[in-house]
Amino acid sequence: MRYLPSSPVEDRALLDTIGVPNAEALLAGIPEPLRLRRELDLPPTGSEQEVFGQMLDLANTNTRFCAQFLGAGAYDHYVPSAIDALCSRQEWFTAYTPYQPEISQGTLQHIFEYQTLICDLTGLEVTNASLYDGGTSCVEAALMAVRVQKKRHTVLVSRGLHPLYRQVLETNFAPHDGLKLVEVGLKDGVTDMADLQAKLNDDVAAVMVGYPNFLGAAEDLTALAGPIHAAGALLVSVTQEAFAFGWFEAPGKAGADMACGEAMSLGNKPNFGGPFLGFLAVKDAHKREIPGRVVGQTKDLEGRTGYVLTLTAREQHIRRDKATSNICSNQGLVALRANIFMQLAGPEGLRGLAEQNAAKAQYLRARLLELPDMEAVPEVPFFNEFVLRYKGDYAALQEACLKEKMLPGLDLGRFYPEYKGCILWCATELHTRQTIESLVEILARVPATV
Missing domain, CATH: 3.90.1150.10 (Aspartate Aminotransferase, domain 1)
Structure with a gap:
């Protein structure tokens, strides 16, 4: 069924129950100048078949690239059709917010599996349940680096990082009091080592480098890690094309302390620009500062395997002023598709x-x-x-x-x-x-x- 119908009698019963005279009264919180004082400009009423045909005509005006x-x-x-079939199974139709593990085992299990696979790809020990997109993951990685490094307030960002990710950092990281974002230039398409070394100082918490970078170039993380770690900073790799993990050395094994970026390529289509799938993986030593949700595996009183949210309390997602991060959700469906894709591909x-x-x-x-x-x-x-x-x-x-x-x-x-x-x-x-x-x-x- 494509909609939920209700009769006038049912509508009246709903309004009476909540104590309002009519549906317009529900708009009382909207300022009068912002209200539309006319009917919506929609075509005349039609059958489902007619409406479906009209919507199909509208969809066909989009350009379909060969x-x-x-x-x-x-x-x-290419996204195997098995992913569409498997991700629609009822095991995943559990509570959106998996705080109650007794009714959310399906959701919690697939998130745990997704986390395990992201750790395998990145060569790092701990990851979270996913973030909104690659740009968001960059912001969370930068803020986390500052928390881990405590008295350091500067993050160096390679100019080879995705320009839109850099804009998100400028909007969501740089405005924080006392935090600074400094750009490192490029030389021959990769991060300029001389410029990097000139800007490394005692206030630098982390350096963010594309892997591969926006120009498609493969940055040498191992070479970059030397001077970065010598300066006491963390190396954060940012990957915008997750398929690269099948070709490059895992960033954690190449010297990265954190790995973040975009995993939409794994089992998801770009559609009209989303939805995306941000990931963030870190070393075990930094796990207490990781933002968002983390799912862990445990045993119940009878010794059966079960899955629960771990490391962060529910209050973290409610008391915003006390939270490690205000990221309190995850891309559940997109991460599920990525999980299925990775397990099918191997x-x-x-x-x-x-x-x-x-x-x-x-x-x-x-x-x-x-x-x-x-x-x-x-x-x-x-x-x-x-x-x-x-x-x-x-x-x-x-x-x-x-x-x-x-x-x-x-x-x-x-x-x-x-x-x-x-x-x-x-x-x-x-x-x-x-x-x-x-x-x-x-x-x-x-x-x-x-």
């Missing part, structure tokens, strides 16, 4: 998918560089995204691609003035050789620069 070469934080991957499956992404990106880059208007920038190791300089008109390139229902890469000049004229291209396992060749043919027809 291929997307745009990544930049939201990636199009370590070998995720590694195989990552290899496909890397191979497709290498092939795409090689074919694009055969075009006269494409130029290489300083080459660094990358995963499934890379930067090329385009000597032509990006607007013309974009128009040509959209006409063929293809979404081209990102114009980097929007976020990085120093990369004006450059395009960030992305390839995933969904890009076949035929799709890549079609893109090359389209771009070859774009008028060359004069």
Whole structure:
């Protein structure tokens, strides 16, 4: 059933029960100037079939891309149909807020499994039940680093971090009294080691570095960890494409003290920009400062395995002024899908998918560089995204691609003035050789620069 019908008699009974004369009285809290004093401009009443047809017509006005070469934080991957089937099972239809473990074992178990898998991917010991998105996870990691480091108040942020994540940090971290956010520049597409060392001091609590960074480049966490740890700071890796964990060394094993970022790629579609799935994993020594919920495994009085919220009391989510964090929820459904995806894929499956992404990106880059208007920038190791300089008109390139229902890469000049004229291209396992060749043919027809 798509709606819950009620008769006039039932409506009247509801209003009488709560003690109001009519439905309009429920709007008393809304200021008069803000109220709409007319009927909604909706089509005439129709049957369910007619309304469904109208909604389908509206949906068909959206552009359905046959291929997307745009990544930049939201990636199009194949999602097995088994995920839709499994995540709709009744075991997960328990209380939204799992404070009562006796009625929430399904929800608590899948969160515990999700946490276990994120720890496996990141090489760290403790993770939480998920956060809203990658940007939110960056804020929580930065605030947590300051709490852990106590008398340190500065967080260094690599310019290679996702620009939108940096904006979220500027909005939600920097305004706190006494806290400072300082940018570290790039050199040849990766964090500038000289600039980093120049800005490391006794007030730096942590350094946040993309892994891979927004330009697709693979940062050398091991090399960065040396001077960062020598200065007494923490290294925080930020991953916006979770498939990279199947290709790169786990950040915890490469020197990172915390790992955060976006895990939407695991079993979820980008849709129209969400929902997303922020993750945050830390070393065991820092677990008492981790924000949000953490699910633990235990035994009941009869020795049976059970799952409960642990480390933080319920009051943490109610007394906002006393809370470690005001993040008091988690992306339950999105995390469930990620859990199912990781268990279906397994370590070998995720590694195989990552290899496909890397191979497709290498092939795409090689074919694009055969075009006269494409130029290489300083080459660094990358995963499934890379930067090329385009000597032509990006607007013309974009128009040509959209006409063929293809979404081209990102114009980097929007976020990085120093990369004006450059395009960030992305390839995933969904890009076949035929799709890549079609893109090359389209771009070859774009008028060359004069």
